[in-house]
Amino acid sequence: MANLGRRNHLNIVRQTPAGIYLDAGAFGEALLPSSQISSPIEDDQDSLDVFLYKDSDDSIIASLRFPDAQEGDVALLQVSAINNTGAFLRWGLNKELLLPHGEQVGTIQPGSKVLVKLYLDQRGRLVSSMKLDRHLEEKLPRKQFKPGEQLSVIAVQHTDLGVKCAVANRFWGLIYKDELKSIPALERGQQIDAYVRRIRPDGRLDISLKPPAAEQASALTDQIIAQLQANDGFLALGDKTKPEVIFRLFKVSKKVFKSALSQLYRERRIVITDKGIQLSEKHS
Structure with missing residues (x-):
């Protein structure tokens, strides 16, 4: 077909x-x-x-030439010209992509870059729209994605909560501010790999920049510190601790636990000894 x-x-x-x-x-x-x-x-x-x-x-x-984006994609493209029909965008083909006046948001001019969704109009012509809310869905169909699944996302808008993004060119998602502290600021139109953090009861999608194991390990670090503080700064846990002991204490796998320890060690929040782990003097 x-x-x-x-x-x-x-x-x-x-x-x-x-x-x-x-x-x-x-x-x-x-x-x-x-x-x-x-x-x-x-x-x-x-x-x-x-x-x-x-x-x-x-x-x-x-x-035989292939454009920078195709039908269904969200893409950041440059305006080359504007006339009575609309704006025309550079996208890798000699025939430039139309952005009709009715699909524009705000003031644009030649040379500016616009974030658009490519779609087929009623005549089957490929055109574009800056009105992403018309083309991206807020709520996921059932079983569309699962937590931890890797996805491609495009940063669209910075909000008080974080960065609103286009997920898999079809859905809205949100990367919360706490996810953004350890990376350079995301620019509008920037495409990155991310992961499903959770699917909310209302069907909306939360996105994580960390793979599932790293996300789990990051959350575990606070639990380990709390346990250390409750036990005079020392826990007899380490590489030789049995997985079932770790699971009983923290409800995670040994792999995730070791990842959390590595993170705490890099941050110099703990000291690892032959007998176990202890709070560093700075954090004790």
């Missing part, structure tokens, strides 16, 4: 002086113009990877 605005692998139907015609399924035949073919296509080659889109005449066109 061929998809407009996306990368496709299509079968060659025939070659003509105008270019190569490809089988685009329900869309009929798509033309790969000869002007885009820089080297001859081998006689025994029966298919090509192409990007499909509609031109201004609504004809289906194929391209």
